Amino acid sequence: MRSPGAVPLLSSLTGPERTAVTIDGAELTRRELLRRATATAAGLRDSGVRRVAVHAAPTPETVIALVGCLLSGTTAVPVPPDAGASELAHVLSDAEPDGWLGSVPPDPGGLPVRPVAADADPLALPEPDPAGPALILYTSGTTGPPKGVVLSGAALAAGIDALTEAWQWTADDTLVHGLPLFHVHGLVLGLFGPLRIGSPLVHTGRPTPEAYASTAGTLYFGVPTVWSRIVAQPDLARRLAKARLLVSGSAPLPTQTFHRLAELTGAPPVERYGMSETLITISTRADGERRPGWVGLPLPGVRTRLRDDAGRELPHDGETIGSLEVAGPMIFDGYLGRPDATAAAITDDGYVRTGDAAVIDAAGFHKIVGRESTDLIKSGGYRIGAGEIESCLREHPAVADVAVIGVPDDDLGQRIVAYVVGDGDPGELINHVGSRLARHKRPREVRFVPELPRNALGKVQKHLLA
Structure with a gap:
């Protein structure tokens, strides 16, 4: 060079x-x-x-x-x-x-x-x-x-x-x-x-x-x-x-x-x-x-x-x-x-x-x-990357877009929450992740939203979800 x-x-x-x-x-x-x-x-x-x-x-x-x-x-x-x-x-x-x-x-x-x-x-x-x-x-x-x-x-x-x-x-x-x-x-x-x-x-x-x-x-x-x-x-x-x-x-x-x-x-x-x-x-x-x-x-x-x-x-x-x-x-x-x-x-x-x-x-x-600050989730003693869970959820036909965050939890430290653009059954989406990734990586909650907040470059602004 x-x-x-x-x-x-x-x-x-x-x-x-x-x-x-x-x-x-x-x-x-x-x-x-x-x-x-x-x-x-x-x-x-x-x-x-x-x-x-x-x-x-x-x-x-x-x-x-x-x-x-x-x-x-x-x-x-x-x-x-x-x-x-x-x-x-x-x-x-x-x-x-x-x-x-x-x-x-x-x-x-x-x-x-x-x-x-x-x-x-x-x-x-x-x-x-x-x-x-x-x-x-x-x-x-x-x-x-x-x-x-x-x-x-x-x-x-x-x-x-x-x-x-x-x-x-x-x-x-x-x-x-x-x-x-x-x-x-x-x-x-x-x-x-x-x-x-x-x-x-x-x-x-x-x-x-x-x-x-x-x-x-x-x-x-x-x-x-x-x-x-x-x-x-x-x-x-x-x-x-x-x-x-x-x-x-x-x-x-x-x-x-x-x-x-x-x-x-x-x-x-x-x-x-x-x-x-x-x-x-x-x-x-x-x-x-x-x-x-x-x-x-x-x-x-x-x-x-x-x-x-x-x-x-x-x-x-x-x-x-x-x-x-x-x-x-x-x-x-x-x-x-x-x-x-x-x-x-x-x-x-x-x-x-x-x-x-x-x-x-x-x-x-x-x-x-x-x-x-937003994508590394520390839950139940595990360090979990939100991106891996998001990629898994995007493979489900009911998911058009998704963002995963950790929210404060008295028991786990943080619990995994998925914000999903699409439809479907929350339990089915949770099981979809649980059957493909380690059990501790499955979302504890799925919340459906009409769209995800993004900036001019298309990055999801997860702090607005939290």
Whole structure:
């Protein structure tokens, strides 16, 4: 894997003329993107702007703004286009940007607005310090107000390069996705990735089955909700059979969706694991085993370990559940203005405490059991992963969707409760799990709900169930 400092982060923009990004139905060639982004970058540098908010709607203006920030060394703070008033106020007060770059939300919070540059002659700009802060991404805030995750240019480059090797991603690929441009999946992997590698990007606006099926590509990125909707329309799913890789992330891919996607397209999807604080650290390989429910092996340069509650390292036997910690060149620099939270997240020897429970087998394959706070259930002296129970319940024809949590119990410590979208007999569903998994893993209660609360990336917000 090349050194992140050896190649400018967006070096492909100076390559042969071709379409770099197609977004919102408009094409940006390498030349146009380079010209407009360098002119924007020059304006940022000349004015001494250190940090800007970017209204991250999927438009050419957003792409130019984000690339301009990278070229100038200005820190970009991507803001969800659908951010509510309180969320927007928190991000602006916490990040304290000098203003907006590009388009703005209906209420820009009183901050000045700087437009992106029109087409101009390309400018030669010095390469920004790769150790400087390139992005501040805000976490989903499931356990409190969102925290600003500070990522350097070097971390972005290292994360992309590791995936380049694992996925055999080249400039001959065409990436297709419709994911948000304010998270790791859609922004770092889905925009900066192809701009570093040199592969064209087609952003579909929204990740609908129709949009994916009608767009020719070799790589497709999606979250589990996207893939579940695609396999629900077999004729559209079959049109992805010519793709080289179908990549799923941001939440666990249901086993039945994995198998159905493989059946309809001829190849099982690639699953990977990451978070805002670490980018992607674990993935299945383009030329390796793809095992449903498992996210694969550490990427080049990544180290992982499992620890118990006392900090002792646990065996890699494929069964023992522990706290997953990861280290590598793509991890974040810390939480903005939160040294206490940063110290709690990063160990003295440089590992990030992910907050996820996992198992690792003897071959190094990783399986994410779930968030320790909501998916690791301690019941009757057992450590139980909610994900295993959810996968089992999804195999029952009466279950359309499910989330499993542990709720306080005076006798067991926690008892297992399944929230099910669907119908059927609760006793039958409990017995379904009891007959396939260990008896202590069966739900003690089944509650039917019309839908599960999810965030923008399709992750179930279990704290709202509890």
